[in-house]
Amino acid sequence: MAILVLESYLRANRERIVRSLLHWLQIPSISADPERSEDLWASARFCAEMLGAAGLEHVAVLESPIGPAVYADWLHAGPKAPTVLIYGHHDVQPVDPLDEWISLPFQPVIMDGECRARGAIDDKGQVLYQIEACRGLLSVLGKLPVNVKFLVEGEEEVGSPYLEDLLLRETDRLRCDVVVVSDTGMVSPDIPSVTVSMRGLVAFDVSLRTASVDLHSGVWGGAVPNAAAVASRVVAALHDRDGRVAVPGFYDDVRELTSLERALIAAQPFDESAFKTQAGGIRSLVGEVGFSPLERIGARPTAEVVGIHSGYGGPGIKTIVPASAGLKVAFRLVPDQQPDRIEALFRSWLTQQTPEVLECQVTRQGAVAPVSTPIDHPAVEAVVRAVERVWGSRPLFTREGGSGPEETLARILRAPLAFLGVGLPDDRIHAPNERMVMDQFFKGLLAAGELLIELGNLVGRAGERP
Amino acid sequence: MAILVLESYLRANRERIVRSLLHWLQIPSISADPERSEDLWASARFCAEMLGAAGLEHVAVLESPIGPAVYADWLHAGPKAPTVLIYGHHDVQPVDPLDEWISLPFQPVIMDGECRARGAIDDKGQVLYQIEACRGLLSVLGKLPVNVKFLVEGEEEVGSPYLEDLLLRETDRLRCDVVVVSDTGMVSPDIPSVTVSMRGLVAFDVSLRTASVDLHSGVWGGAVPNAAAVASRVVAALHDRDGRVAVPGFYDDVRELTSLERALIAAQPFDESAFKTQAGGIRSLVGEVGFSPLERIGARPTAEVVGIHSGYGGPGIKTIVPASAGLKVAFRLVPDQQPDRIEALFRSWLTQQTPEVLECQVTRQGAVAPVSTPIDHPAVEAVVRAVERVWGSRPLFTREGGSGPEETLARILRAPLAFLGVGLPDDRIHAPNERMVMDQFFKGLLAAGELLIELGNLVGRAGERP
Numbered sequence: 017m018a019i020l021v022l023e024s025y026l027r028a029n030r031e032r033i034v035r036s037l038l039h040w041l042q043i044p045s046i047s048a049d050p051e052r053s054e055d056l057w058a059s060a061r062f063c064a065e066m067l068g069a070a071g072l073e074h075v076a077v078l079e080s081p082i083g084p085a086v087y088a089d090w091l092h093a094g095p096k097a098p099t100v101l102i103y104g105h106h107d108v109q110p111v112d113p114l115d116e117w118i119s120l121p122f123q124p125v126i127m128d129g130e131c132r133a134r135g136a137i138d139d140k141g142q143v144l145y146q147i148e149a150c151r152g153l154l155s156v157l158g159k160l161p162v163n164v165k166f167l168v169e170g171e172e173e174v175g176s177p178y179l180e181d182l183l184l185r186e187t188d189r190l191r192c193d194v195v196v197v198s199d200t201g202m203v204s205p206d207i208p209s210v211t212v213s214m215r216g217l218v219a220f221d222v223s224l225r226t227a228s229v230d231l232h233s234g235v236w237g238g239a240v241p242n243a244a245a246v247a248s249r250v251v252a253a254l255h256d257r258d259g260r261v262a263v264p265g266f267y268d269d270v271r272e273l274t275s276l277e278r279a280l281i282a283a284q285p286f287d288e289s290a291f292k293t294q295a296g297g298i299r300s301l302v303g304e305v306g307f308s309p310l311e312r313i314g315a316r317p318t319a320e321v322v323g324i325h326s327g328y329g330g331p332g333i334k335t336i337v338p339a340s341a342g343l344k345v346a347f348r349l350v351p352d353q354q355p356d357r358i359e360a361l362f363r364s365w366l367t368q369q370t371p372e373v374l375e376c377q378v379t380r381q382g383a384v385a386p387v388s389t390p391i392d393h394p395a396v397e398a399v400v401r402a403v404e405r406v407w408g409s410r411p412l413f414t415r416e417g418g419s420g421p422e423e424t425l426a427r428i429l430r431a432p433l434a435f436l437g438v439g440l441p442d443d444r445i446h447a448p449n450e451r452m453v454m455d456q457f458f459k460g461l462l463a464a465g466e467l468l469i470e471l472g473n474l475v476g477r478a479g480e481r482p
Numbered sequence: 483m484a485i486l487v488l489e490s491y492l493r494a495n496r497e498r499i500v501r502s503l504l505h506w507l508q509i510p511s512i513s514a515d516p517e518r519s520e521d522l523w524a525s526a527r528f529c530a531e532m533l534g535a536a537g538l539e540h541v542a543v544l545e546s547p548i549g550p551a552v553y554a555d556w557l558h559a560g561p562k563a564p565t566v567l568i569y570g571h572h573d574v575q576p577v578d579p580l581d582e583w584i585s586l587p588f589q590p591v592i593m594d595g596e597c598r599a600r601g602a603i604d605d606k607g608q609v610l611y612q613i614e615a616c617r618g619l620l621s622v623l624g625k626l627p628v629n630v631k632f633l634v635e636g637e638e639e640v641g642s643p644y645l646e647d648l649l650l651r652e653t654d655r656l657r658c659d660v661v662v663v664s665d666t667g668m669v670s671p672d673i674p675s676v677t678v679s680m681r682g683l684v685a686f687d688v689s690l691r692t693a694s695v696d697l698h699s700g701v702w703g704g705a706v707p708n709a710a711a712v713a714s715r716v717v718a719a720l721h722d723r724d725g726r727v728a729v730p731g732f733y734d735d736v737r738e739l740t741s742l743e744r745a746l747i748a749a750q751p752f753d754e755s756a757f758k759t760q761a762g763g764i765r766s767l768v769g770e771v772g773f774s775p776l777e778r779i780g781a782r783p784t785a786e787v788v789g790i791h792s793g794y795g796g797p798g799i800k801t802i803v804p805a806s807a808g809l810k811v812a813f814r815l816v817p818d819q820q821p822d823r824i825e826a827l828f829r830s831w832l833t834q835q836t837p838e839v840l841e842c843q844v845t846r847q848g849a850v851a852p853v854s855t856p857i858d859h860p861a862v863e864a865v866v867r868a869v870e871r872v873w874g875s876r877p878l879f880t881r882e883g884g885s886g887p888e889e890t891l892a893r894i895l896r897a898p899l900a901f902l903g904v905g906l907p908d909d910r911i912h913a914p915n916e917r918m919v920m921d922q923f924f925k926g927l928l929a930a931g932e933l934l935i936e937l938g939n940l941v942g943r944a945g946e947r948p
Contacts, residue, residue: 215700219799227762232912234681234883237786237814238778239769240761244787248717251710295706296693296805299840303705312704320703320803321710327789333685333810333847337786339762344799348703374765381799417700 018153018465019405025152026458033148034126036066037457040106040140041124041133047083047107047174056083056170059106063143063168064088070151072166078186080178083107083170087189090150091163093472099163100471101192103425104143104199105172108135109446116448129454136452138445142198142437143168145457149464161472165192169421172199175382176421183428194395194471195431197422198464201439203284203414205456208407210399211435213388213415214422215314216349218358219322219381222250222366224373227339230327237337241372244326247341250369251321254345258305261319261347263365269352273315277391280413281310294441314415318348344381348417355383387423387433388415394474395434402436402466406459436460436467484619484931485871491618492924499614500592502532503923506572506606507590507599513549513573513640522549522636525572529609529634530554536617538632544652546644549573549636553655556616557629559938565629566937567658569891570609570665571638574601575912582914595920602918604911608664608903609634611923615930627938631658635887638665641848642887649894660861660937661897663888664930667905669750669880671922674873676865677901679854679881680888681780682815684824685788685847688716688832690839693805696793703803707838710792713807716835717787720811724771727785727813729831732824737817739781743857746879747776760907780881784814810847814883821849853889853899854881860940861900868902868932872925902926902933 026033045059046052060077063086068075072088086106091099111121111134119125124133131141146166153160167190171178183190202209226241256262273281286309292298303312312318322345327338347358363378370376389396391413403411426433438460444450492499511525512518526543529552534541538554552572557565577587577600585591590599597607612632619626633656637644649656668675692707722728739747752775758764769778778784788811793804813824829844836842855862857879869877892899904926910916 217700217801219801221799227764229762231761233784233786233788233812234683234814236761236779237812237883238782238784239757239767239775240764241766241768242787244790245717245721248714248787248790251714252718255711291705295697295702296695297840298693298706298838300707300838301705302707302838309705313702316704318699318704320699321708321714321793322699322799322802323793323795323804324710324714324807325791325795327787328810329789329791329808333687333812334788335683335685335812336788338789341790342795344794346699346703346799346801348699372764372766372768374763417703 018469019462021156022149022152022462022465025156026461033144037131037141037144038124040144041135042122044122045083045107045135045170046110047171048110056107060084060086060170063106066144066147067166070147071154072150072164078182080171080182082174082178085170085182086168087166089163089165090154090160093160093163097162098193098471098474099165099191100468101165101167101190101195101429101431102146103167103169103195103197104146105139105169106143107170107173109138109173113448118449126454130451131454132449132451134450136450137439137443138450139172139199141452141457142439142460145461146198146464149461149468152461153465153468161469164468165190172421176424179421180424180428183424187428190429192429192431195425195429195433196467197433197435198437199420200416200435200437201441201443202437203412204440205453207285207412208403208409209284209412209414210396210403211416211437212391212396212413213315213351214386214420215317215417216353216355216384216386216423217346218349218355218383219344219346220362221379221381222343222345222376223340224343224370224376225340226372226374230336230339233335233337240337242337243341244338246370246372247324247326247343250343250366251324253369254319254321259303260305261317263319263361265361266317266358269354269357270317271351273311277413278311280391281315281415282308284310284412284414286310313417315350317350317353320346320348322346349386351386351388353386355385385423385427387426389432389434393432395432395471398470398474399434399436399467401470402463405466406463436463484935485928487622488615488618488928488931491622492927499610503597503607503610504590506610507601508588510588511549511573511601511636512576513637514576522573526550526552526636529572532610532613533632536613537620538616538630544648546637546648548640548644551636551648552634553632555629555631556620556626559626559629563628564659564937564940565631565657566934567631567633567656567661567895567897568612569633569635569661569663570612571605571635572609573636573639575604575639579914584915592920596917597920598915598917600916602916603905603909604916605638605665607918607923608905608926611927612664612930615927615934618927619931619934627935630934631656638887642890645887646890646894649890653894656895658895658897661891661895661899662933663899663901664903665886666882666901666903667907667909668903669878670906671919673751674869674875674877675750675880676862676869676877677882677903678857678862678879679781679817680852680886681783681883682819682821682850682852682889683812684815684821684849685810685812686828687845687847688809688811688842689806690809690836690842691806692838692840696805697803699801699803706803708803709807710804712836712838713790713792713809716809716832717790719835720785720787725769726771727783729785729827731827732783735818735820735823736783739777743879744777746857747781747881748774750776750878750880752776779883781816783816783819786812786814788812815852817852817854819852821851851889851893853892855898855900859898861898861937864936864940865900865902865933867936868929871932872929902929
């Protein structure tokens with residue numbers, strides 16, 4: 017039903033909606049650039065205006081140290097209706113290297129059915145179709161099927177460092193029954209898909225020392241520990257022969273995939289040759305024995321060495337035995353692994369691996385717990401129905417390998433996550449010539465409306481909130 | 483006999499000899515510093531003057547691109563007498579860090595029986611006692627027991643890059659029956675020792691790449707090769723569990739130590755605790771199973787990682803899978819290993835170790851073959867008798883772990899090497915506050931004279947040249 021309503025709304029408002037999109041994309045709201053503070057405010061204010069024009073209330077720009085967030089709500093769906101918090105962000109990535117852009121990143125161009133600009137798909141376009149879906153329903157029907165709150169963040173591209181503070185400060189205002197994240201993608205325009213999990217992360221900086229100074233390899237080599245070799249052996253020991261993480265206990269809390277979940281992942285198309293090309297032309301795939309590449313990057317925990325540095329790195333050779341080494345390791349986590357427990361396991365394993373070291377300092381560099389929503393959760397089922405209705409085929413489930421602010425949202429707001437996203441693998445997010453496919457944008461608008469109606473139906477059907 | 487002659491010579495000339503030493507040590511002949519070219523010439527000229535004053539002939543300063551060498555000879559010992567080439571160098575190491583010197587490096591100080599200055603023991607002092615031994619014998623006896631040639635190099639501290647050219651250019655002038663190298667040390671003043679071998683060296687710079695760009699670990703991590711991990715696994719695989727170099731064929735050409743040689747090494751005193759302290763306070767000794775620490779550092783070949791660098795090394799963490807890595811490996815070689823063969827073995831092993839890499843560039847960074855003289859060689863026996871007579875006890879044999887120009891000398895001049903050196907482990911060569919123990923210097927002078935006489939005796943005894 018929402019489709020019919022919103023399709024006619026779209027016919028009548030298409031020009032205005034596209035103008036709003038282009039206007040917003042002209043604001044260079046780069047959160048990584050301290051000089052862009054004014055632009056982040058301008059972007060937030062424009063977002064607030066659009067929310068107000070859509071009929072949402074209590075519109076507020078919420079100050080935050082780097083870039084402000086925008087809040088708005090519509091809370092007239094009745095006491096039994098669930099409250100849906102729609103999350104997105106209005107800040108964008110830096111634009112370097114500028115000379116690789118075909119057109120300027122903040123002079124958006126619509127051509128061949130694509131809108132090319134920084135922030136087009138990540139994430140202004142995906143916020144805008146949510147706002148316009150509400151506006152359409154409100155303008156045609158005079159009401160929304162659920163209570164809606166918007167939280168449009170301004171610091172996502174720098175890792176949402178103050179989001180937790182904001183959520184704790186505004187917990188009452190942001191209380192909700194489900195968080196709809198509008199910042200993900202799908203497999204292809206022909207193969208719609210729905211994200212159901214995001215891996216967590218815990219990373220460490222390790223610095224170790226085997227002697228007080230580098231030693232002369234001619235004098236001492238052969239009888240003294242070599243810090244570069246010690247660090248390398250730690251890295252080599254991090255995985256076993258089967259590509260599994262060798263830290264004892266690492267997999268203890270991994271919730272194994274059900275056979276249904278594995279079947280659903282296996283149903284996704286996978287072109288190994290295209291995958292290897294996209295991954296920088298790699299020669300062969302690697303990873304955990306017994307799991308497919310898509311499982312390895314989305315559904316299985318990993319350990320990756322981010323960097324190793326020890327000894328001489330300049331031209332030529334120096335005859336030293338290095339005395340110190342630095343190592344950075346990042347673990348990607350899946351439910352129900354917890355960063356604290358992984359840290360304890362890693363520290364104890366590392367100590368056992370390095371009997372030769374004099375000093376070993378381990379510093380934790382950030383941690384995000386993994387998030388997932390069961391595929392049979394009513395909110396996920398609502399997304400599935402909305403997407404199926406708009407794209408015309410039942411969506412697949414996908415698992416994203418990265419980690420954003422979603423875990424913070426789910427944890428502090430104590431609400432399940434549902435992901436509605438229309439990005440495509442070729443959208444070049446974080447890269448030159450970022451784009452959004454306009455057909456995906458308009459379908460997103462329709463699906464966003466469908467999703468609100470589906471979430472509204474849940475009350476009647478299940479007798480309780482999602 | 484030489485001892486008596488030279489002891490009386492020393493009593494009469496001690497003041498003048500020390501003045502010469504101090505004068506020479508004031509010349510900052512740092513070969514690594516392009517600004518010191520004038521000083522290298524001044525040092526060479528002063529050396530030439532001393533050789534001339536000693537009664538040597540054909541004194542010549544031989545131009546070379548960095549620092550000139552000095553030649554002189556005395557060839558009147560008769561047609562049956564062997565010709566001995568005495569090798570040393572007059573260039574010195576840089577002096578950084580200057581603020582750690584107790585007195586200025588080129589203002590030599592003699593105090594508490596030690597001479598402190600850059601170059602005191604490495605190697606001006608050791609050249610000077612050879613010159614003065616000849617001067618003493620010539621002034622008292624009017625002749626030398628053998629034909630003597632001096633070659634005092636000016637580029638040793640920068641790796642003798644032009645020594646081979648010089649030797650090839652001057653092969654006729656430098657022809658000899660034995661090379662006496664005067665640039666080594668002994669175990670302690672109470673435990674005299676004689677060097678009989680020096681390890682060789684072949685080093686490589688390895689740069690490898692697994693993808694065209696660093697990849698996002700959230701998106702790709704778990705399924706793509708990690709260059710830091712590949713490089714680390716190469717390093718970890720370089721040694722087996724027994725500390726042996728795991729490159730197949732690496733030990734094929736190693737001339738195993740005889741049981742006599744092992745017994746002689748075992749006879750050297752070894753204080754593990756002092757060794758660990760001197761080696762930068764290391765926690766434990768490592769190395770090849772089945773060999774003692776002294777065998778490991780002197781008599782066994784080794785592989786050392788000089789450096790490993792890959793991925794992010796700055797503050798915090800970056801969520802990348804590194805695409806490239808750099809690695810530097812130095813092999814120390816023993817007789818009869820040859821750098822070319824080790825290079826071939828290493829390259830082939832490396833290829834097998836890295837099936838994931840797209841590109842792997844291996845660049846050789848210098849090579850020196852190992853040198854050794856059998857302990858029962860007449861020239862070594864001559865050194866042993868000379869040292870025993872002066873120090874009062876039979877010397878031990880030592881094997882030096884480093885690699886200097888000795889191999890070039892032995893190879894091009896086709897002559898055996900004999901080492902007479904009075905340096906001590908605490909002499910701080912290449913470091914601030916380099917020193918020479920004056921008693922060792924004077925004993926060196928006596929031993930140098932004894933050695934010439936011993937070498938002269940060889941003709942009569944063995945009926946042929948050493």
